Amino acid sequence: MIYIGVDVGGTGIKVGAVDEQGNILSKVKGPTLPERGYEAMLHNIADLCILAATESGHTMADVHSVGIGLPGIYDPARKLVPICTNLNWHDVPVEQELHKYIDCPVFIDNDATVAGLAESVAGVSKGTKNSVFITLGTGVGGGIILNGKVFAGSHGVASEIGHIMFRAGGEPCTCGNRGCWERYASATAIIREGRKFAEQHPNCGIAKAVGFELNKIEARTVIDLAKAGDPDAVKIFDNYVDDLAMGLTTLINVYDPEVIVIGGGVSNTGDFLLNKLRAAYKKFVFCKNMPYATIELATLGNDAGIIGAAMLGKED
């Protein structure tokens, strides 16, 4: 038996056939083109699934299940994707649409959850029972694996860790609250603080690095300068790491996993992030005299979406 994994992103769709151990056997891809509507997109996804099976030397009869990871929430009770902003989806019956073209079981989950599952099957958290995957990008997403299985809670919204109230009354969040963790732990936070600092200090190294066009300051700008030792950039990055670390201790206090895996754009900072983060985390962790989760960087990169989606259908 093989498993098909579908990674639906804002711009591209990647589909692969995966074996029981999480090894990718074939990969195919296409553009997302959300403007064509969900029916056409899901028809295309079904075709890509059949193609991925064929390219791995199998037919759909060999496919155990199709799993899909997407940047939204799935409501298992109503069997709908209630909202997926990037795709402009509202109450989309993904499973029902796909069953027009393929007849194996279909599993759907959030992209961060899927990446967390991939790491726990074939990546850095392999062999652990409880792990938390966090993705640090425009926002902060989470994938929670408890007892070796994806934990989704009672209504499918149990991994919205970016919206943990972190600095109540603080920065306004897209969700309508003020002070959500992702306002402080995402790449967006580094950009905001970098630009704010450069506005207040027009001749600082950060402003110079972008030729004084402050709207060109990216997370990378600040991180690269911090790596090079620019004291202002170091300070901004260290404050960022402290806020990230404090949020990780919250994750320990609620999930107490064996490992926290860091993925997403900011994780490409590598050891420069990891070493600072581990040191900060030690300062804030609650039960210092008990064993607690280690922090690791994600290892599967772009393949995590396909592998994790495929593994959604894997039984014990």
Added chain:
Amino acid sequence: MIYIGVDVGGTGIKVGAVDEQGNILSKVKGPTLPERGYEAMLHNIADLCILAATESGHTMADVHSVGIGLPGIYDPARKLVPICTNLNWHDVPVEQELHKYIDCPVFIDNDATVAGLAESVAGVSKGTKNSVFITLGTGVGGGIILNGKVFAGSHGVASEIGHIMFRAGGEPCTCGNRGCWERYASATAIIREGRKFAEQHPNCGIAKAVGFELNKIEARTVIDLAKAGDPDAVKIFDNYVDDLAMGLTTLINVYDPEVIVIGGGVSNTGDFLLNKLRAAYKKFVFCKNMPYATIELATLGNDAGIIGAAMLGKED
């Protein structure tokens, strides 16, 4: 078969025999007297277990297991209670001590966890799969039930919800961090804000209520005045409820339970708390267009400790 539950508090020990459904068959009690040392205390607890079994018309041969709830953490890997401040315990081998006197299986967990289990077996969250119990007292404790079972995480510290980082950089906490949720959601927070207000407004209703002896201001002082319509007390209580509600939405974002059960001293405020809390919670909840947890008050009161501790040993 019967189950013995032991509720170890700072001043008293309550022990009961409980049936499969969580009904209490007998109750006995004694003083805690932590100064006598853990060996003497655990010998006494073993005697109380035997007495509770006898009083229910059974012998220890009919006892499936003994469960103990205590105000500390249990480390299942080392089979020790690493710390229990109220009892002055450090690395106490509870199970090993009890096995000197009784030979059935022994289960140990945190008192808030035990109360949460009790509510999910025989109280307001009965019949739910995922529930979160929070106790609002001097601090904030949590009992997490996932898939009908106590969730303790990988190292036994997965319900330290009082130490969720809530207002980073805010009020100093006993744990060493600043801004933990329990600094804002516990009875202690109401006392602190009440006293602070009275210091700044020496002729306010709160100051008058305690004859201007501000160190006599308790949570109850502020709550009773708020119920009576004192505008300052209402404001303090409403701010408290907002901070409590924001923290509840964090619990939704990480656990997504069917119900959140409110226990502990502050829960005795009853509907005055519940109605305000439900309204505030609706303002802050993340996925407003998805179903989400209801909020209920705990119903088992003082019996929760015995029932939940007894149920620790119950198999599926």
